Amino acid sequence: xxxxxxxxxxxxxxxxEKVFLECVQDMDHENMFWYRQDPGLGLRLIYFSYDVKMKxxxxxxxxxxxxxxxxxxxxxxxxxxxxxxxxxxxxxxxxEQGTTDTQYFGPGxxxxxx
Amino acid sequence: xxxxxxxxxxxxxxxGEDVSMNCTxxxxxxxxxxxxxxxxxxxxxxxxxxxxxxLTSNGRLTAQFGITRKDSFLNISASIPSDVGIYFCAGLGTxxxxxxxxxxxxLTVHP
Numbered sequence: 001x002x003x004x005x006x007x008x009x010x011x012x013x014x015x016x017e018k019v020f021l022e023c024v025q026d027m028d029h030e031n032m033f034w035y036r037q038d039p040g041l042g043l044r045l046i047y048f049s050y051d052v053k054m055k056x057x058x059x060x061x062x063x064x065x066x067x068x069x070x071x072x073x074x075x076x077x078x079x080x081x082x083x084x085x086x087x088x089x090x091x092x093x094x095x096e097q098g099t100t101d102t103q104y105f106g107p108g109x110x111x112x113x114x
Numbered sequence: 115x116x117x118x119x120x121x122x123x124x125x126x127x128x129x130g131e132d133v134s135m136n137c138t139x140x141x142x143x144x145x146x147x148x149x150x151x152x153x154x155x156x157x158x159x160x161x162x163x164x165x166x167x168x169l170t171s172n173g174r175l176t177a178q179f180g181i182t183r184k185d186s187f188l189n190i191s192a193s194i195p196s197d198v199g200i201y202f203c204a205g206l207g208t209x210x211x212x213x214x215x216x217x218x219x220x221l222t223v224h225p
Contacts, residue, residue, distance in 0.1 A: 004156075040217075042202075042215050042216070042217045042218060043157075043202070043215045045212065045213075048212065058212075090156050090157070092156075102145070102147060102159060102162050103147075103159075103204075103213055104159065105149075105156035105157045105158070106156050107155055107156045108154070108155060108156045110154070
């Protein structure tokens, strides 16, 4: 079974803090994704990565950066957290670049920025 | 960009009833996926559809990939309380690896 894990289920941070959200997958997947989920807005793609050290912006990258130093790990970084970044953050991974690959999600991190 | 319209937005049903929800798009997709999300958890894949016209079942769940490749539906038969959650459709088109998600259908099942 595919397993995607996220470092924290719940996180509370203060405005201006630097925040790291970690995601690890154990299935040797090439592709990894970070989404945020907000009521009424659905899932929105922040950043994704097709390979180690490779990253591409998604639909809402502003205020975020990412790091992929190893194939199994994809980190989302909030350089200076703001209250409008309070959200549920979901990491996903998929096996190959193509039109039939399926994304598998982690359990999510609910981040609150005070 | 590509958009998916998922309906209905919410459903309130009695235990034992059948449920149907669907997604439509103005663009063609090559893969349709259906996910379920329980409160406070990440989405879990229910069914994946890879060919136009494909009809696939997973227990009480049945999903179809529309013949035009612009729509898909999900049916749940004989609903039970643990079916409660948010159901999302997602399509994979020409942007390799990037999914487009529907807005979700919130399902409530009354015992």
